[in-house]
Amino acid sequence: SSNGLIVTFGEMLIDFVPTVSGVSLAEAPGFLKAPGGAPANVAIAVARLGGNAAFIGKLGDDEFGHMLAGILTDNGVSAEGVNFDKGARTALAFVTLRADGEREFMFYRNPSADMLLNSHDLNLKLITSAKVFHYGSISLIAEPCRSAHLKAMEAAKDAGALLSYDPNLRLPLWPSADEARKQIMSIWDKADVIKVSDVELEFLTRSNKIDDESAMSLWHDNLKLLLVTLGEKGCRYYTKKFYGVVDAYHVKAVDTTGAGDSFVGALLCKIVDDHAIIEEEQRLKEVLKYACACGAITTTKKGAIPALPTHSEVLTLQNK
Ligand code: ADP
Helix, strand or coil, rough: CCEEEEEEEECEEEEECCCEEEEECCCCCCEEEECCHHHHHHHHHHHHHHCCCEEEEEEECHHHHHHHHHHHHCCCCCCCCCECCCCCCCCCEEEECCCCCCEEEEEEECHHHHHHCCCHHHHHHHHHHEEEEEEHHHHHCCHHHHHHHHHHHHHHHHHCEEECCCCCCCCCCCCCCHHHHHHHHCCCCHHHHHEEHHHHHHHHHHCCCHHHHHHHCCCCCCEEEEECHHHHHCCEEECCCCCCEEECCCCCCCCCCHHHHHHHHHHHHHCCHHHHHEEEEEEEEHHHHHHHHHHHHHHHHCCHHCCCCHHHHHHHHHCC
């Protein structure tokens, strides 16, 4: 387990998912609340593994906002950096995977409290005590959150934190695909560690190839580690000196929501106190195996947060 502080920045919201699978939103007989938001999931993933995590973001000063803050603290994540907006409401999403395989979304974001975090809201004391600072790209979509994101990133970096970026593309939230690509790439060269999914690799490189060449085309000079997650095929890793593949664990997947966040949380937990692991291939591979085990376990249960594993659950899978 780790002691160094991992701070995550960005959105936290509630997904409402139908009580039965395979229906459209209009056909759903009812909905279940599934709290999430990638950066919040990563913070909870870290805490569940025994790490030290804090989340920075803004929630509505409403029932849902206070429920979400409670979920952070109940899971051992510091909510010191959470602000409550007096006017706007907590972000909500209605999400379903229809029988025809298409995802259907509806968002309450007009604008939601998470996008109203501004630079003055930032808890800089917390941010500058981070050993790792992790973020996504949804907080880049609009002001004032975009400026707050850039300021927080810079403050963390100046204070010596490792910057970790998972663009976590949610295309329906962006005004256009081009705008998403442009904004995601606008902070690309700031990060020390970047994790993309296979789908994001295709999107960002505008190609339908998921190979070493296309991954390496995303390399930048300051980058220390690039990861491409491949679902049941595990992950690929790239550093300045070496690259390779780590296989996935075989599990019976029921819901892959949160697998990537679980993977990232585990990785950050393992490198927070020893950034040099990234430069040693054998040690890095051990860490990535652990992260793949975390991702695998997360797919075996419904939802993201309820499915994030403890350290002992990971060891059980690894020792099978
Ligand atoms: P993302 O959410 O970024 O798309 P993935 O779905 O690729 O992430 O999952 C992250 C990691 O979790 C993968 O690298 C893999 O190790 C593990 N994982 C995901 N899906 C499965 C699966 N069906 N079986 C086993 N492991 C999985």
